[in-house]
Amino acid sequence: MTVRGTVVIDVEACKGCDLCIDACPPRVLEMTVHEVNTKGYRYPRLLAGCTGCQACAQICPDFVFQVYKYDTPLELPTGEAARQ
Amino acid sequence: MSDRALLEGSEAVARAALAAGCRFFAGYPMTPFTELLEHMAALLPEVDGVCMNAESELEAVGMAWGAATTGHLAATGSTGQGLSLMQESLSEITNARLPLVVFNMARGQGDYFQATRGGGHGDYRHIVLAPMDVPEAVELTRLAFELANQWRTPVMVLGDYYLAHTYQAVSAPSISGPAPEVPDWALNGSSGGSGSAKVISPLGSGVEGEEGFDMGAHYAACAAHIQEMSAGVEPLVDIGFCDDADLVVAAYGSVGKFVRYACLRLRDAGHRVGYVRPITLWPFPSEKVQEAVSGSARVAVYEQNMGQMVDDVRLATLGAVPVEFIGGPSWDHSGFGIGPDITVPDISKRILKAMP
Amino acid sequence: MSADQIYISTDKPPAEPAALVDDFAPSLITQANHHLCPGCGEPIAIRAAVEAIEELALADRAIAVFGIGCYTAFAPNLDVEVVQALHGRAPSVATGIKRMLPDGFVMTVQGDGDMVNEGLQEVLHAAARGENITCLLLNNGVFGETGGQMTTTTTLGQRTKTSIEGRDPHQHGHPILLSDLIATLDGAAYVARCAVNNAGNVARTKRYITRAYESQMAGGGFSLVEILTMCPTGWFVDTLEGPDYLQDTLAPVHNIGELKTP
Numbered sequence: 001m002t003v004r005g006t007v008v009i010d011v012e013a014c015k016g017c018d019l020c021i022d023a024c025p026p027r028v029l030e031m032t033v034h035e036v037n038t039k040g041y042r043y044p045r046l047l048a049g050c051t052g053c054q055a056c057a058q059i060c061p062d063f064v065f066q067v068y069k070y071d072t073p074l075e076l077p078t079g080e081a082a083r084q
Numbered sequence: 085m086s087d088r089a090l091l092e093g094s095e096a097v098a099r100a101a102l103a104a105g106c107r108f109f110a111g112y113p114m115t116p117f118t119e120l121l122e123h124m125a126a127l128l129p130e131v132d133g134v135c136m137n138a139e140s141e142l143e144a145v146g147m148a149w150g151a152a153t154t155g156h157l158a159a160t161g162s163t164g165q166g167l168s169l170m171q172e173s174l175s176e177i178t179n180a181r182l183p184l185v186v187f188n189m190a191r192g193q194g195d196y197f198q199a200t201r202g203g204g205h206g207d208y209r210h211i212v213l214a215p216m217d218v219p220e221a222v223e224l225t226r227l228a229f230e231l232a233n234q235w236r237t238p239v240m241v242l243g244d245y246y247l248a249h250t251y252q253a254v255s256a257p258s259i260s261g262p263a264p265e266v267p268d269w270a271l272n273g274s275s276g277g278s279g280s281a282k283v284i285s286p287l288g289s290g291v292e293g294e295e296g297f298d299m300g301a302h303y304a305a306c307a308a309h310i311q312e313m314s315a316g317v318e319p320l321v322d323i324g325f326c327d328d329a330d331l332v333v334a335a336y337g338s339v340g341k342f343v344r345y346a347c348l349r350l351r352d353a354g355h356r357v358g359y360v361r362p363i364t365l366w367p368f369p370s371e372k373v374q375e376a377v378s379g380s381a382r383v384a385v386y387e388q389n390m391g392q393m394v395d396d397v398r399l400a401t402l403g404a405v406p407v408e409f410i411g412g413p414s415w416d417h418s419g420f421g422i423g424p425d426i427t428v429p430d431i432s433k434r435i436l437k438a439m440p
Numbered sequence: 441m442s443a444d445q446i447y448i449s450t451d452k453p454p455a456e457p458a459a460l461v462d463d464f465a466p467s468l469i470t471q472a473n474h475h476l477c478p479g480c481g482e483p484i485a486i487r488a489a490v491e492a493i494e495e496l497a498l499a500d501r502a503i504a505v506f507g508i509g510c511y512t513a514f515a516p517n518l519d520v521e522v523v524q525a526l527h528g529r530a531p532s533v534a535t536g537i538k539r540m541l542p543d544g545f546v547m548t549v550q551g552d553g554d555m556v557n558e559g560l561q562e563v564l565h566a567a568a569r570g571e572n573i574t575c576l577l578l579n580n581g582v583f584g585e586t587g588g589q590m591t592t593t594t595t596l597g598q599r600t601k602t603s604i605e606g607r608d609p610h611q612h613g614h615p616i617l618l619s620d621l622i623a624t625l626d627g628a629a630y631v632a633r634c635a636v637n638n639a640g641n642v643a644r645t646k647r648y649i650t651r652a653y654e655s656q657m658a659g660g661g662f663s664l665v666e667i668l669t670m671c672p673t674g675w676f677v678d679t680l681e682g683p684d685y686l687q688d689t690l691a692p693v694h695n696i697g698e699l700k701t702p
Contacts (some may be wrong), residue, residue, distance in 0.1 A: 009451070013472060015479075017479035019479060019683070046448040047446065052461060061483040066462060070456055071459065143529075146531075146533050149525070150505070150534060150537040153537060154541055156540050272521075277500055280470075283523075
């Protein structure tokens with residue numbers, strides 16, 4: 001899978017509002033279900049496929065995202081071989 | 085050629101304000117304050133200042149608030165009713181620690197409590213200066229801007245219909261001097277992006293590293309500042325013939341000038357009467373009043389209202405001397421504060437009646 | 441979420457060479473954490489507002505006059521000079537500042553309760569005067585700070601704590617469409633309405649705000665940007681439903697778009 005960007009997520013700053021989930025065009029953000037930060041809020045996790053488009057950062061009310069765009073897109077193996 | 089000129093009180097006050105460095109004025113027309121706004125509108129452009137004929141008193145005091153944050157000397161004003169609309173802002177401007185001069189060209193003397201008790205919400209006071217005539221108003225206007233800047237607080241000049249509309253010969257203050265330096269607490273945008281941009285707020289300025297404002301700490305600091313101001317501002321009072329007076333008469337403002345003159349004439353006629361005329365109504369000159377009346381048997385207070393300053397005189401004497409109110413509301417048909425009873429003969433009659 | 445979902449590690453910058461295109465909060469927000477509720481639209485709007493200040497290099501002559509609302513507690517978080525005004529009075533305070541600092545950049549940040557309830561005469565008169573300032577209206581149709589009561593922009597049928605069965609025209613009157621009102625005044629040079637309920641609208645908000653600032657700096661006269669913001673707490677909806685609630689409740693009445701351009 002081609003991956004053109006990635007994000008750093010300040011998990012502790014998140015208030016679990018979910019806005020980034022629907023805002024993400026390739027839908028590669030997913031809220032945790034059981035894990036919560038020290039304030040007790042669930043937070044987003046990143047799946048493969050980020051394009052570095054900043055939609056998440058622009059809509060996040062708590063400035064939780066740092067967004068990066070790779071100089072050259074990465075090719076990530078999919079399926080079993082991808083398990084890190 | 086001397087700078088003596090026959091000036092309407094409103095014009096003299098406007099010129100004094102500009103001479104003191106005032107460069108912004110906002111007001112809404114209302115008798116008897118209107119002429120001060122008109123003179124400001126005519127004069128401020130001559131010194132590259134700004135005069136706003138605001139669409140309401142609420143907006144006038146808001147505009148003056150904004151101008152004050154830039155460190156330029158700003159003023160506003162009205163008559164009592166218009167000042168009622170401004171009280172909320174005057175209370176908050178006090179907590180925002182901003183210099184502002186407020187002119188009340190009052191109708192009668194019914195605004196004493198509004199002026200001296202902190203007319204808006206919350207626990208605050210303003211410095212209040214009450215001139216008796218045009219020459220004194222010129223001096224007290226200069227002092228008002230000085231105190232406002234020194235203490236970073238609103239200062240009121242409490243005038244009335246007589247002051248605003250009486251023509252008197254005064255040394256016309258020159259308005260061509262430079263405006264005073266802008267203090268460094270003032271805003272002009274330049275601390276933006278520096279990592280610690282300035283905030284001017286009645287809620288305080290927020291706490292380093294924490295979100296939001298710490299209003300409790302800020303209100304405590306404001307209260308301390310008002311205590312400091314009440315002790316630090318020199319109380320002004322005009323006292324005469326009190327050393328051997330059987331009766332001392334207390335009065336302030338234009339009415340105070342009539343009372344003073346009545347006492348002069350009564351003294352000429354051999355009556356042992358003295359007068360005390362508070363000029364700073366806040367901080368009230370309690371010690372000096374106490375001293376002035378200590379030798380007398382009685383104190384009479386004359387005001388053109390139902391008795392307001394009389395309370396402060398009683399507080400100052402704390403029962404040491406009986407204090408009697410001999411004034412009263414006095415209106416002509418216009419209701420603009422011109423009193424048919426404010427004549428030397430009528431006042432003298434009341435004083436004599438109060439003699440022990 | 442299937443068990444073998446592969447999560448990318450997001451706790452530190454990537455090892456591979458990459459450009460940093462967004463760094464948490466913009467530089468003019470020095471204090472990122474704040475009290476505003478989860479899913480609140482106001483920090484999104486304020487972010488766009490300060491980014492535009494930065495991009496137009498206005499930071500060192502900008503003064504923002506804040507009204508009273510949830511956003512008030514956000515003001516000290518900004519690295520922009522702020523004057524905190526009384527509820528409703530920001531446009532007058534901004535007028536006094538701009539008149540004394542004509543080369544400065546002066547804006548207000550207000551909510552619908554602040555601007556369209558308490559301070560309607562202030563903003564109308566400032567616009568009619570063509571005051572060369574930019575007013576930002578954060579419109580969520582409720583008093584957020586006090587827990588979700590009706591304001592003048594609450595739409596018909598919208599339920600709030602003081603219009604429990606929904607705003608009823610006979611009892612509660614009709615909403616005021618502020619941007620439409622301001623656009624009729626000759627002193628207004630740029631008037632636009634937008635929203636922050638999806639990434640596209642956030643980008644549009646940024647564009648409109650930038651144009652309003654440019655209009656001010658070109659001496660064009662009064663500019664207003666009305667930004668519809670989510671208030672899940674005050675609307676009593678889940679944070680995830682905020683964007684759709686805005687789209688279905690506010691946007692159909694407070695129409696998005698540029699109403700007046702120089």
